[in-house]
Amino acid sequence: xxxxxxxxxxxxxxxxxxxxxxxxxxxxxxxxxxxxxxxxxxxxxxxxxxxxxxxxxxxxxxxxxxxxxxxxxxxxxxxxxxxxxxxxxxxxxxxxxxxxxxxxxxxxxxxxxxxxxxxxxxxxxxxxxxxxxxxxxxxxxxxxxxxxxxxxxxxxxxxxxxxxxxxxxxxxxxxxxxxxxxxxxxxxxxxxxxxxxxxxxxxxxxxxxxxxxxxxxxxxxxxxxxxxxxxxxxxxxxxxxxxxxxxxxxxxxxxxxxxxxxxxxxxxxxxxxxxxxxxxxxxxxxxxxxxxxxxxxxxxxxxxxxxxxxxxxxxxxxxxxxxxxxxxxxxxxxxxxxxxxxxxxxxxxxxxxxxxxxxxxxxxxxxxxxxxxxxxxxxxxxxxxxxxxxxxxxxxxxxxx
Amino acid sequence: xxxxxxxxxxxxxxxxxxxxxxxxxxxxxxxxxxxxxxxxxxxxxxxxxxxxxxxxxxxxxxxxxxxxxxxxxxxxxxxxxxxxxxxxxxxxxxxxxxxxxxxxxxxxxxxxxxxxxxxxxxxxxxxxxxxxxxxxxxxxxxxxxxxxxxxxxxxxxxxxxxxxxxxxxxxxxxxxxxxxxxxxxxxxxxxxxxxxxxxxxxxxxxxxxxxxxxxx
Numbered sequence: 001x002x003x004x005x006x007x008x009x010x011x012x013x014x015x016x017x018x019x020x021x022x023x024x025x026x027x028x029x030x031x032x033x034x035x036x037x038x039x040x041x042x043x044x045x046x047x048x049x050x051x052x053x054x055x056x057x058x059x060x061x062x063x064x065x066x067x068x069x070x071x072x073x074x075x076x077x078x079x080x081x082x083x084x085x086x087x088x089x090x091x092x093x094x095x096x097x098x099x100x101x102x103x104x105x106x107x108x109x110x111x112x113x114x115x116x117x118x119x120x121x122x123x124x125x126x127x128x129x130x131x132x133x134x135x136x137x138x139x140x141x142x143x144x145x146x147x148x149x150x151x152x153x154x155x156x157x158x159x160x161x162x163x164x165x166x167x168x169x170x171x172x173x174x175x176x177x178x179x180x181x182x183x184x185x186x187x188x189x190x191x192x193x194x195x196x197x198x199x200x201x202x203x204x205x206x207x208x209x210x211x212x213x214x215x216x217x218x219x220x221x222x223x224x225x226x227x228x229x230x231x232x233x234x235x236x237x238x239x240x241x242x243x244x245x246x247x248x249x250x251x252x253x254x255x256x257x258x259x260x261x262x263x264x265x266x267x268x269x270x271x272x273x274x275x276x277x278x279x280x281x282x283x284x285x286x287x288x289x290x291x292x293x294x295x296x297x298x299x300x301x302x303x304x305x306x307x308x309x310x311x312x313x314x315x316x317x318x319x320x321x322x323x324x325x326x327x328x329x330x331x332x333x334x335x336x337x338x339x340x341x342x343x344x345x346x347x348x349x350x351x352x353x354x355x356x357x358x359x360x361x362x363x364x365x366x367x368x369x370x371x372x373x374x375x376x377x378x379x380x381x382x383x384x385x386x387x388x389x390x391x392x393x394x395x396x397x398x399x400x401x
Numbered sequence: 402x403x404x405x406x407x408x409x410x411x412x413x414x415x416x417x418x419x420x421x422x423x424x425x426x427x428x429x430x431x432x433x434x435x436x437x438x439x440x441x442x443x444x445x446x447x448x449x450x451x452x453x454x455x456x457x458x459x460x461x462x463x464x465x466x467x468x469x470x471x472x473x474x475x476x477x478x479x480x481x482x483x484x485x486x487x488x489x490x491x492x493x494x495x496x497x498x499x500x501x502x503x504x505x506x507x508x509x510x511x512x513x514x515x516x517x518x519x520x521x522x523x524x525x526x527x528x529x530x531x532x533x534x535x536x537x538x539x540x541x542x543x544x545x546x547x548x549x550x551x552x553x554x555x556x557x558x559x560x561x562x563x564x565x566x567x568x569x570x571x572x573x574x575x576x577x578x579x580x581x582x583x584x585x586x587x588x589x590x591x592x593x594x595x596x597x598x599x600x601x602x603x604x605x606x607x608x609x610x611x612x613x614x615x616x617x
């Protein structure tokens with residue numbers, strides 16, 4: 001958290017920093033740094049832990065509503081205590097480790113998957129003064145930590161000594177390697193435009209409004225919109241969410257890498273999945289949706305962290321909505337989508353972004369030309385690649401004996 | 402174009418999400434313990450004993466303790482003890498009645514064979530499904546007080562079937578009355594004598610007067 005809270009800002013904007021300084025102000029300099037960091041960790045864990053709890057409830061409620069049923073509504077008011085009931089249930093369940101499993105790796109996998117997904121929370125700017133750790137290459141750090149969770153998924157599948165778990169682990173690796181590429185390629189234009197790998201710098205680059213109404217968010221540029229969509233699709237795959245939840249495809253693999261996990265270890269995997277979803281959504285907000293910036297100048301009265309929360313929740317609802325809509329892909333469809341469609345599109349998008357930043361000075365009618373060319377660079381490859389994506393692989397015909 | 406199908410799908414789910422808030426008719430589920438769906442008429446499980454009146458169920462049981470159901474029951478879950486005395490049934494005829502009539506619903510498999518074999522329309526299939534008990538030896542052992550339910554209840558759960566049964570019983574009663582009247586007339590014509598005292602009816606149960614086997 002940056003200490004530079006200027007006094008001419010609204011009190012709500014400064015409130016978290018003021019509160020922290022009031023708590024730790026009397027400590028010596030060295031201890032203050034440690035205690036400040038510990039406070040940041042505690043707050044992050046508490047906020048995202050609660051978000052995870054209520055996200056599971058929201059997900060079940062929304063899925064229910066979409067399927068025309070009320071969802072959990074028995075535990076507490078509107079089912080609001082359901083996450084806690086689930087937590088107690090998970091804690092009281094027996095912890096079963098298969099006799100032939102590798103006990104150390106089997107224990108380590110859920111710990112590692114959760115640890116790596118929590119690490120990613122460190123560099124997201126949650127508000128104007130709420131950046132837990134400021135790094136020069138924080139985007140790089142984020143994706144490095146996020147990718148490490150896949151190692152833990154493979155660890156879980158391997159150590160379980162179960163054919164379904166191992167199959168799931170191999171699927172997970174194939175999927176995650178495939179989608180790591182478009183995920184990384186989709187944010188390279190952002191780094192190009194912002195000229196920095198630091199998340200605070202990227203948010204700062206999206207500050208300001210055009211004609212006092214259109215924010216300078218990257219999603220409002222042709223390459224930004226395309227990059228955002230590619231990023232979100234890859235994020236779906238990276239966080240093993242439907243329609244890319246192949247590693248735990250229950251119709252084929254029981255529960256995939258979670259097959260041999262029970263009790264709280266299972267809950268840890270679950271938690272890591274939601275943390276990963278939250279972290280990737282937070283990163284998408286930072287990279288494309290202007291981070292904690294308000295959409296309109298007048299709305300700056302509302303503190304920046306509230307705007308971040310609104311955008312984050314919006315993306316999370318999108319995740320849930322997509323889960324409720326789309327059926328699971330086959331593994332060949334999944335990798336085909338990544339390698340034949342998203343990777344080329346992301347590469348072309350890099351060129352679009354380069355064009356966009358080179359033509360920065362164009363004005364007047366040239367501005368129209370700039371938009372036209374950029375949109376054509378986005379839509380053209382999309383149409384062309386989309387046409388060839390399923391060619392020759394159309395609907396399967398089945399012959400019955 | 403690629404992706405339009407995805408957007409259509411997302412529109413469908415969004416429509417359902419919004420619709421479920423303003424249109425309760427969309428709901429496909431019932432909030433079970435508070436609301437209950439009406440069971441289909443053909444739904445059946447566990448037998449009950451039909452009594453003519455709700456006020457005096459023990460006095461108006463249709464069962465005459467013939468023990469056919471007890472003998473036919475495949476899992477042997479019925480136990481009957483005949484009465485020593487007789488009581489008039491709905492038609493006024495003197496009949497035995499079950500002193501003990503137990504069904505162990507922990508054993509009963511709801512096969513309906515007891516209902517099929519009963520010549521007196523005295524045992525019918527119920528629609529209960531909430532008979533959970535904490536002790537399977539006592540909680541699920543239903544005696545005749547628990548089993549007796551009035552004919553009106555039968556009409557409520559299986560209206561068509563109950564109407565049919567009532568019609569059949571009425572026809573039988575009418576035929577019996579006419580027969581009795583004809584017999585009385587014939588007797589009166591032959592020799593004026595008092596009406597013969599009611600004999601034990603020639604029921605199928607009476608043809609097999611062996612002692613009941615001990616309940617399994």
